[in-house]
Amino acid sequence: MQPRQAINDFVIKFANVNGTGSASANGMFAKAIFRMGIPVSPRNIFPSNIQGMPTWYEVRVSEDGYLGRRGGTDIMVCVNPQSMDKDVKSVDPGGYFIYDSTKPLDLRYVRRDIHYIGIPFTEICLREYQDARQRLLFKNVIYVGALAALLNIDFGILKDLVADQFKGKEKLITPNVHALDLGYKYAMEHFDCPMGMHLESGRAVAKHISDFDQILMDGNTAAGLGAVYAGATVAAWYPITPSTSVVEAFDKYCRRLRIDPGTGKKNYAIVQAEDELSAMGMVIGAAWNGARSFTATSGPGVSLMSEFLGLAYFAEVPAVLIDVQRAGPSTGMPTRTQQSDILAAAYASHGDTKHVLLFPATPAECFELTVKSFDLAERLQTPVILLSDLDLGMNEWMSPPLEFDDEYRYDRGKVLDAEALDALDERFGRYLDVDGDGIPYRTYPGAHAEKGAYFTRGSSKDEYAAYTEDGDAYVRNMDRLLKKFETAKTLVPEAKIKSANTRTDYGVMFFGTTASPSYEAVEILEKEGIALDTCRIRAFPFTENIEDFIRDHERIFVIEQNRDGQMRRLLLNETAVDARSKLVPVLEYDGLPVTARKIARVMRDYIKGADVVNLMDDPALKELQS
Amino acid sequence: MTYLRPNFRHPDSPTNELGYTRQYYEGGLSTLCAGCGHDSISAAIIDACFQMNIEPHRVAKLSGIGCSSKTPAYFLSGSHSFNSVHGRMPSVATGANMANRDLIYIGVSGDGDSASIGMGQFAHVTRRNLNMAYICENNGCYGLTKGQDSATMDRDSVSKKGDVNMYSPIDLVRVAIEVGATFVGRSFSGDKAQLVPLIKAAISHRGFALLDVVSPCVTFNNHQGSTKSYAHVREANDATPVDFVPTRQEITTSYDAGTTQEVCLHDGSLVRLHKAADDYNIEDRQEALQAIAHHSGEGRILTGLLYVDRDSEDLHDVLGTTRQPLNTLTQNELCPGSRFLDSINAGLR
Ligand SMILES: Cc1ncc(C[n+]2csc(CCOP(=O)(O)OP(=O)(O)O)c2C)c(N)n1
Numbered sequence A: 001m002q003p004r005q006a007i008n009d010f011v012i013k014f015a016n017v018n019g020t021g022s023a024s025a026n027g028m029f030a031k032a033i034f035r036m037g038i039p040v041s042p043r044n045i046f047p048s049n050i051q052g053m054p055t056w057y058e059v060r061v062s063e064d065g066y067l068g069r070r071g072g073t074d075i076m077v078c079v080n081p082q083s084m085d086k087d088v089k090s091v092d093p094g095g096y097f098i099y100d101s102t103k104p105l106d107l108r109y110v111r112r113d114i115h116y117i118g119i120p121f122t123e124i125c126l127r128e129y130q131d132a133r134q135r136l137l138f139k140n141v142i143y144v145g146a147l148a149a150l151l152n153i154d155f156g157i158l159k160d161l162v163a164d165q166f167k168g169k170e171k172l173i174t175p176n177v178h179a180l181d182l183g184y185k186y187a188m189e190h191f192d193c194p195m196g197m198h199l200e201s202g203r204a205v206a207k208h209i210s211d212f213d214q215i216l217m218d219g220n221t222a223a224g225l226g227a228v229y230a231g232a233t234v235a236a237w238y239p240i241t242p243s244t245s246v247v248e249a250f251d252k253y254c255r256r257l258r259i260d261p262g263t264g265k266k267n268y269a270i271v272q273a274e275d276e277l278s279a280m281g282m283v284i285g286a287a288w289n290g291a292r293s294f295t296a297t298s299g300p301g302v303s304l305m306s307e308f309l310g311l312a313y314f315a316e317v318p319a320v321l322i323d324v325q326r327a328g329p330s331t332g333m334p335t336r337t338q339q340s341d342i343l344a345a346a347y348a349s350h351g352d353t354k355h356v357l358l359f360p361a362t363p364a365e366c367f368e369l370t371v372k373s374f375d376l377a378e379r380l381q382t383p384v385i386l387l388s389d390l391d392l393g394m395n396e397w398m399s400p401p402l403e404f405d406d407e408y409r410y411d412r413g414k415v416l417d418a419e420a421l422d423a424l425d426e427r428f429g430r431y432l433d434v435d436g437d438g439i440p441y442r443t444y445p446g447a448h449a450e451k452g453a454y455f456t457r458g459s460s461k462d463e464y465a466a467y468t469e470d471g472d473a474y475v476r477n478m479d480r481l482l483k484k485f486e487t488a489k490t491l492v493p494e495a496k497i498k499s500a501n502t503r504t505d506y507g508v509m510f511f512g513t514t515a516s517p518s519y520e521a522v523e524i525l526e527k528e529g530i531a532l533d534t535c536r537i538r539a540f541p542f543t544e545n546i547e548d549f550i551r552d553h554e555r556i557f558v559i560e561q562n563r564d565g566q567m568r569r570l571l572l573n574e575t576a577v578d579a580r581s582k583l584v585p586v587l588e589y590d591g592l593p594v595t596a597r598k599i600a601r602v603m604r605d606y607i608k609g610a611d612v613v614n615l616m617d618d619p620a621l622k623e624l625q626s
Numbered sequence B: 001m002t003y004l005r006p007n008f009r010h011p012d013s014p015t016n017e018l019g020y021t022r023q024y025y026e027g028g029l030s031t032l033c034a035g036c037g038h039d040s041i042s043a044a045i046i047d048a049c050f051q052m053n054i055e056p057h058r059v060a061k062l063s064g065i066g067c068s069s070k071t072p073a074y075f076l077s078g079s080h081s082f083n084s085v086h087g088r089m090p091s092v093a094t095g096a097n098m099a100n101r102d103l104i105y106i107g108v109s110g111d112g113d114s115a116s117i118g119m120g121q122f123a124h125v126t127r128r129n130l131n132m133a134y135i136c137e138n139n140g141c142y143g144l145t146k147g148q149d150s151a152t153m154d155r156d157s158v159s160k161k162g163d164v165n166m167y168s169p170i171d172l173v174r175v176a177i178e179v180g181a182t183f184v185g186r187s188f189s190g191d192k193a194q195l196v197p198l199i200k201a202a203i204s205h206r207g208f209a210l211l212d213v214v215s216p217c218v219t220f221n222n223h224q225g226s227t228k229s230y231a232h233v234r235e236a237n238d239a240t241p242v243d244f245v246p247t248r249q250e251i252t253t254s255y256d257a258g259t260t261q262e263v264c265l266h267d268g269s270l271v272r273l274h275k276a277a278d279d280y281n282i283e284d285r286q287e288a289l290q291a292i293a294h295h296s297g298e299g300r301i302l303t304g305l306l307y308v309d310r311d312s313e314d315l316h317d318v319l320g321t322t323r324q325p326l327n328t329l330t331q332n333e334l335c336p337g338s339r340f341l342d343s344i345n346a347g348l349r
C-alpha cells in the first residue's frame, strides 16, 4: 500500500514509558507545530502511576481547526517496547510506524499495510552519552529532532522552544539542541524528507469551528488563574488527579501577583486540608465570613463534599467548587477522562437540593466561567460547581486568548454593611425575600455592633433565622429556594445555538469537551447532506433557549461521556418540555475523549434508520480505534 | 417555636467597661434539659465575655451538631453564629478565620462531635494551631441522639442501660498535646470558679486553645457507675484553681511564691495557677502528658490549665498572610487586570 499523503491533517501518537522525561519533549513537539500556525491538539493518555507504565501522547494536526479527537492513528512513534504489539495494530492502513531500530524489528510486528521508519535511538544515545539518565532523557529529544526532518517542522522554532524551556539554566540549551540535531541529521541522511504526511506553514487554516487560535493552554491553569482574577483569597483543597493543577496554578500566580508590596505578606491563604470534607468546610467558613473562596477536586472529592454542599445550599452560603471529572472510583481508570459527575453535582447532598453548574469547553472558558462562578455564588448565595474534565483540565488546548474587561466589577451580591444596616428601619430578616427574586440579604460577621447578627443553620428556621420546627416555615423557605433557582436561570450563561444552513428537525446537544468533536461530526455529516442544528449547553439550571431548542426539534442527539446519559436525564428532569422520546443518547465512557468519527457514525446510523447503538458495542469502531 | 428572653433589665445591674450589662451577653432561652452541664458552660462563656469587655459582634461562634453544638444559640445573641455539620466545625472555623483574622472565634463541640465523627478535623485544626477557643462539652455520650456511648467514655464506665464500656477511651486533651496543641485545659461544668478564668485565658491565647469540659448529661449519663456523672466528677476532680488577670489590671493579691505558677500570655494577660504539691511545669509537654496519665491511671481527673506554649505561631503566621483581614481586600488589590493577562497570553503563544 502506498504511504498516505496529507498536509497539516493527521494524528500522530507517541508511545512512551511513564517517568522518562517524554512529557516535555512531546510538549515541545506540539508547541512547535502550534508556533508554525497550524492548529494542533495534544493529549496525554497516562497511567495512574509515576514511573514505569506505558503512556501515550496523541497529537492531532488539523488544518480545518478541529480540536477534538478524530479517531485513528496515522503515525505512531514507538519508544516503548512494552506496548509495541498494541501500538503496531493501532496504526491506520497507509500510516507510519516509527521505531527504535537498534535491535531488528520482531517479525510479529510487521504489517504489510503500514510503513516502517527505523531509527536507532538507543544506539545513538549509547554512542553520544555516558550517563544512564542522560541516555534516557535525550532519547526523547532525539526523536523530536528526527520528526522535525520527517514532518518538516521549522528547526528554528524548535531551537527557540529549547531556549524558552531552559531559561535560567542556559547550560542545558546547547546539549539539547545538539540532541535535536542528532535526530534531525539521521533522518535527513536515511530517509526521503519530508515524508508523505507532513506539515507546511503558511497555508490557510480554517477558523470556523471554534475561534481557537492564538494561545495553547491547559484548562486547569486557566481556572486557577481565573480564581486569582475573581479575587479569591482563600483556597482549601485536597490533592486529587486531575484537579491538583488548578490549585497549583492558583498558588503559582498568587506568589507572583498577590504579595503585599509593603510587607511581603500574602494577600491570600491556601490550606491543604486533611480531606475533601474539610476542604469544603473551609470554603464555606471563609465565604460565610465574606471572603471569596474555592476548592478544586474530582469525583471522589465531590462525594465527600456532599454533606457540606447541602448545608451551603440550605444555609445559603456561597461556595465555588471546580470539579475536574475523571472516570470511576479508585485508582487506574481515574487518570482517564469522563463527564460522569453531572447528576452527582447537580443534586449533591441530602434533602431537596439543586446546584448551579457551569460547563466550560475551552481554557478561555475555564478562565471566564471561573470568574463568573464567584459572582454567581455570591449573587445567589449558593454553591456553584464548575464541571471541567481531565481532557480539558490537563491537556493543552488551542484557545482564544484570555480576556478580562477592566471595567467589570465583581458582583458581591446582596450584602448589608454597617451603613446599610444603620439605614434599615425594619427588622433584619436573613432569610426574608425582600426583592421577590428568592435571594435574601446577608451580613458578614462583625459588620455592625448592634444589628445584623444571625444564627446560621441548615434547616429549621424562619425568615429571621430564628429556630423553628414549624412545617409551614420550612415549606416557605424551600419554596423560596426554588424561586431563587428560577432567578439563577436568568443569570447563568446561555446555551450557544448554531443553526444548520438548511432547516432541519435534527438537533445535537453537547457540553464541555464533547463540543469540539461534536461540531466536527456535524460538519462531517453536513458534507454528506445531513443537516443538524447544535446547542452547546453551558450551565444548569437550563436557560430558556435550551427548552426552545428541544421544542423546535423532533430528534436531538445528546452527546456525553458517561454511561447513563446523565445530561439527558437532567434535561428530562429539569425542563418543562416533554422530551423523553426526542432525546437520543450518544454515549462514550471508555475513559478516552470521544472522537468525531464515532459521533458522526452513530448519528448517521440513527438518521439512516439504524437503531441507536451504544458506541461501546460497535465492534467495527472498536477495531478502528483500539 | 422561638425562645426569647423578656427584655427586662434591672436598673442597677452592674455594667462592664463598655457599659454593657451581663444580660447583653446572653442568648435565647435554652432548650436543653434542666440541669444539663452544657447550660453551665454557656453561663461561664457569658461571664467570661462580659468580664473581658468583649464586644459581642467581634465574636464568631461556631459549632458542629449535638446538644452541645446547639448552645451557641444560648449565649452572645449579638454575635454571628454557624451551627454547621456533625464533626466538621473545625474546618468551618478554619475557613472563617482565614477570611477574617480579627474576630474572636469560639468553637463549641461535643465529645461525639470531636472524638468520633470529627476526630480527623479535631486533630488537624489542633496541629494547624488555628487561633480559636475550642470548647468540647464532654458528657461521655451522644446526648442529642439519646444516650449512645461516645469515644470519650471511660473504660469500665457503665451506660444507663447497664452495659460496661470495654473500649479504651480517647482523651482529647492528650491527643491535642500530642499533635501540637499550644493551650490545653480541662475543667468541669460545675466548677465555675475554675472554668470562667480558663475560658478567658483560652480566648486570650493566640493559637489553638482546647478546653475539654466535663459536662454531665443529666438525662443519659448521670447515674451511678458513670464516670461523667456530677457525683463522680465532684469526687474525682483534682482541680488546680486558676486566676485570670487581664492585661491592664494591676496585680493586687499576692500569693506564696512556692505555690503559684504564673503564665503571661501573648496579649499581656496573666494566668495564675495555684499549684498542688505534686505539680509540674505546664510549659513542658512531656511533663504535662505524664501528669495527666498519672491522674487518669489513679481514676482521678486532673483539671486546670494543663499545658501551654506561649509563643507559638498561629496558622496565619505560618502561612504568612497579610495583617489586614482577607475579607476586606478590594478588587483593586486583588485583581491583576487585563495588562497582566496580555503578558500571560503572550507567554502561551
Ligand atoms: C452525619 C451525621 N451523622 C449522625 C448525626 C446524628 N447525630 C446528631 S448529634 C449526634 C451525637 C452528638 O453527640 P455529642 O457531640 O457528644 O453532643 P451531645 O449531644 O452529647 O452534647 C449524632 C450522632 C448527624 N447529625 N449527622
Ligand code: SF4
Binding pocket: B031, B032, B033, B035, B036, B037, B038, B067, B068, B139, B143, B144, B216, B217, B218, B219, B220
Ligand atoms: S440530653 Fe443530655 S446533653 Fe442533651 S440536653 Fe439533655 S442533659 Fe444535656
Ligand SMILES: [Mg+2]
Binding pocket: B066, B110, B111, B112, B137, B138, B139, B140, B141, B142, B143, B150
Ligand atoms: Mg456528648
